[in-house]
Amino acid sequence: MRRPERTTVAATKADGGMERTLAILKPDAVARGICGEIISLIERAEFSITALRLLRLTREQAAQFYAVHAHRPFYGSLCQYMSSGPVVVAVLQADRAIERWRQLMGATDPAKAAAGSIRQRFGLDVERNAVHGSDGLETAQREIGFFFSALDLLAL
Numbered sequence: 001m002r003r004p005e006r007t008t009v010a011a012t013k014a015d016g017g018m019e020r021t022l023a024i025l026k027p028d029a030v031a032r033g034i035c036g037e038i039i040s041l042i043e044r045a046e047f048s049i050t051a052l053r054l055l056r057l058t059r060e061q062a063a064q065f066y067a068v069h070a071h072r073p074f075y076g077s078l079c080q081y082m083s084s085g086p087v088v089v090a091v092l093q094a095d096r097a098i099e100r101w102r103q104l105m106g107a108t109d110p111a112k113a114a115a116g117s118i119r120q121r122f123g124l125d126v127e128r129n130a131v132h133g134s135d136g137l138e139t140a141q142r143e144i145g146f147f148f149s150a151l152d153l154l155a156l
């Protein structure tokens, strides 16, 4: 079977100036069976999904992924939670993907998230807030590289 065409560089800026960002559907979303609904929202918002995987982080991998928060009081709990069950990781590609995905996610605390946003609709509390999104170009590059190699990304 012919393999799909794949990229040869792990650039955050894809061809045509399109941006890439990392999305995670967190353990609470997978456990509640709402990944389909969330992915529908992503598709309806006209992101291209260029990589997608289901996996379970070890506690050590979660700690590495969230190392930037190591000094925060919630770090231990966050790492415990993020390794508590499977997650879905995806690369979303679109014009201004980083900003647009954060907008669709809503604020970190579901209680403060805008009406209609994913976290407002599906988040349980500030920790179990259903989804993750990169917060800038460099972060997106690091976070995509954490889960995917250049060969995993579909070239659009």
Ligand code: DAT
Residues within 6 Å of the ligand: 069, 074, 078, 107, 108, 126, 127, 128, 129, 131, 132, 133, 135
């Ligand atoms: P975001 O996920 O919106 O980028 P962040 O990077 O500040 O937010 O924090 C990463 C994750 O850590 C967040 O999705 C949930 C958890 N978190 C943040 N603030 C928290 C808090 N005050 N109490 C518990 N968990 C928190």
Ligand code: MG
Residues within 6 Å of the ligand: 133, 134, 135
């Ligand atoms: Mg963040």
